[in-house]
Amino acid sequence: MLTIADTHFQSRLLTGTGKFHHPDTMLAALEASGTELVTLALRRMDRRDRDHLFEPLARAGYRLLPNTSGARTADEAVQAARLAREAMGTSWLKLEIHPDPRWLMPDPVETLAAAERLVREGFVVLPYVHADPVLCKRLEEAGCAAVMPLAAPIGSNRGLESRAFLDIIIEQSGVPVIVDAGLGAPSQAAEAMELGTDAVLVNTAIATARDPVAMARAFRGAVEAGRQARDAGLAARQSQAEASSPLTDFLSEATP
Amino acid sequence: MLTIADTHFQSRLLTGTGKFHHPDTMLAALEASGTELVTLALRRMDRRDRDHLFEPLARAGYRLLPNTSGARTADEAVQAARLAREAMGTSWLKLEIHPDPRWLMPDPVETLAAAERLVREGFVVLPYVHADPVLCKRLEEAGCAAVMPLAAPIGSNRGLESRAFLDIIIEQSGVPVIVDAGLGAPSQAAEAMELGTDAVLVNTAIATARDPVAMARAFRGAVEAGRQARDAGLAARQSQAEASSPLTDFLSEATP
Amino acid sequence: MLTIADTHFQSRLLTGTGKFHHPDTMLAALEASGTELVTLALRRMDRRDRDHLFEPLARAGYRLLPNTSGARTADEAVQAARLAREAMGTSWLKLEIHPDPRWLMPDPVETLAAAERLVREGFVVLPYVHADPVLCKRLEEAGCAAVMPLAAPIGSNRGLESRAFLDIIIEQSGVPVIVDAGLGAPSQAAEAMELGTDAVLVNTAIATARDPVAMARAFRGAVEAGRQARDAGLAARQSQAEASSPLTDFLSEATP
């Protein structure tokens, strides 16, 4: 069971709400995914999105995780966080600060500064960051409820490009590690879980699939399979094969 | 649904019987895997294995796929196949010929020669081969019911090392492609299915896990997830990110 | 020093003659590459190519390695080999048999059959094959002077996709292993040499570079560097870092 800030979740698959072609598809995909925690940009809280996005999600019982997507500095993120808390009625927050609109890569310095302030203001902070082991440790020490290192550039579907660094982050982390961004296929989500990640967040790969509902179901199965495999004790990779069983001379035995 | 030689299977996960510590563990793991097709070495048909391995498997309703593991030449493999057909009452056959006991790598020339003979003798032949596109095509033309290219050296748990060649094999094959050998983690099995493989065979990774039953369940879930993802239309990998949504100036809007 | 069939070569970079935009560019690139062994398709021995390709190469002192590119069966390859020997005055032969014009993947069965016949006819046979360890061993046993396993699909520039299998081939081979096809960058050629490959053959990556002469020079340097590194004893990959030096408390020491 995944536990973030004393809250328990059965599902280890977090999802987002962007890039779906229709709100009904989104709702059906979220249901198929089994997710319990759904991120939503504050900027999507205008009237129309409120009716078509926020209200249905809230009614369906998902815990919402507002995010500060679009914020370029700690100040903007803190301001956005406060607005989100008021608008959505939750102090949970996915903290995202990316100054460059092209790559959407997170800013480590602004993120730490904002996290420190938001923790003091009582937010449950889950920061989206580069897979930087020292930064993750500092965010944990600042009181973040989890860390969300990226797998690969957001929207790239390239999977665990940051594997070597995730290994270190997982080994040293005292809070849940949630891999965010770059996971484009269920196999990649399974691999993240096998590494020891506590959860993954998937949005683009589900929302832009030809069949988002089926893809959501596939990610759900893969995340569960990866976690089961982790618990069941994966064997190590071998550089060399070993014979699968002692080779006996069955033919000579069998011949009369 | 997987169809081999006009026989339909719900499960796309084939399993083996080697390396388990106890027959009961094996039976429980096979059940958890959902497998319908189980490979078994002919050389394991001596009295003791017959009672503890063959009979329980047959009683449990699995379709058995005898294999010629240990054969080093086409002649040995053909002789083994005939014995297997008599002993196990099935003409289905996993054809394995590996002259070198160290690496257990398959022999392409002997395998094609044996396949041609066995097809003529009425066997349903599934040959285990290197991920060699031309060889796979020739085996198909010789009447094999499927081809079983390897992912990586057997027992290595290294996953889809032969990915570049499997892509070609899958694209050109007119018979089912079953990836065999080298899959050490559910994520790797899922990746094989995402590539378009029809099925996978897993043995070592299940049998040698700390908890083989749980690992079997994990592989089952991963194979199903990978197949669903294939059908749901995976997005392509991008070398560059795109913004997840239009970035609006939510802060200025939100501020009165 | 590379030794093939008792002939010594200083250079471990073999080159080809296809895809160059102009014969002069080709000649300049070959010179820059330092190559001593150049492969040439028999089908390029018509009148025009003879004057512009064969004669200048012969004059420049390269040892020519005719190839049977275009042959789809052992019979065609043997016939081509005989024509090549007559036309080019050498019994050295790069044996290529690829039935499918789309992928140009080699046929293992026809290649072994042709190799056996050509060795008996006195040819020095260097077969181009899939990175199949058993096949390479059988070709060696059939009397081939070297084996030429592929790195990746020809023309793909994808590098050592067959790495896991090349490791086995190199470890067990009694004749030189020359990696052929798929090397698209000098770093990939260097990596092949670091693995223990005896030589590499590069054509497309040089011929289609924006500046083929400079690219030829780059491959030359990379092959030499990779070989030097192999001889100098590469360190193993570590999953974990170690401190580079004992960490002393230099600051407290330095402070008075």
Added chain:
Amino acid sequence: MLTIADTHFQSRLLTGTGKFHHPDTMLAALEASGTELVTLALRRMDRRDRDHLFEPLARAGYRLLPNTSGARTADEAVQAARLAREAMGTSWLKLEIHPDPRWLMPDPVETLAAAERLVREGFVVLPYVHADPVLCKRLEEAGCAAVMPLAAPIGSNRGLESRAFLDIIIEQSGVPVIVDAGLGAPSQAAEAMELGTDAVLVNTAIATARDPVAMARAFRGAVEAGRQARDAGLAARQSQAEASSPLTDFLSEATP
């Protein structure tokens, strides 16, 4: 030519001084590497190292790049930098801050803070950092003379694990990008140069090779080859092969 802070270098290979078994081996390896810029820990400026390390390096004409290895905070790094400037007579500085002695991963927040202060004090600052595109941009904006993102955990010899992020860093950087840490083989250094890196720093892989002098020479060749290849225009990777030349029916032509 590599230009850092208006200083020109012929060599794009930076080296270090740690882990060598003997100062003479180090000096011979540095000479073989062709390096012009050598990093040296401040903590190695005690009496003995001064005689055996600093003086010979200075005499041999290398530009020295003192580093702050061992510093855990910005304050410690600034203090170390001042001591280094005094002791070694140079304001060039490789800024390293790693709070955790086990992994030696750099701290992004302390590094930026120290860089800002050191630039103001007139240092030529080259910070060693995670391959974090936003951090690299901020360090450039702070006035750093170059950025030194890591390839993989230091001492791991695992090569370009951070490739996906280096691509972005290289594309957007206005100062030289020098890949530091994790390069274990010349092929990896060549690959970094092919990606467009301006230079690489190699220490462990040379110092711990069986033959450090030969390995230094190998790295030199590989760096030059990788750079030449970059300039000569590498072809793109293809997912599919194309025939190397039009396939003509040479056999029918050749047969009378």
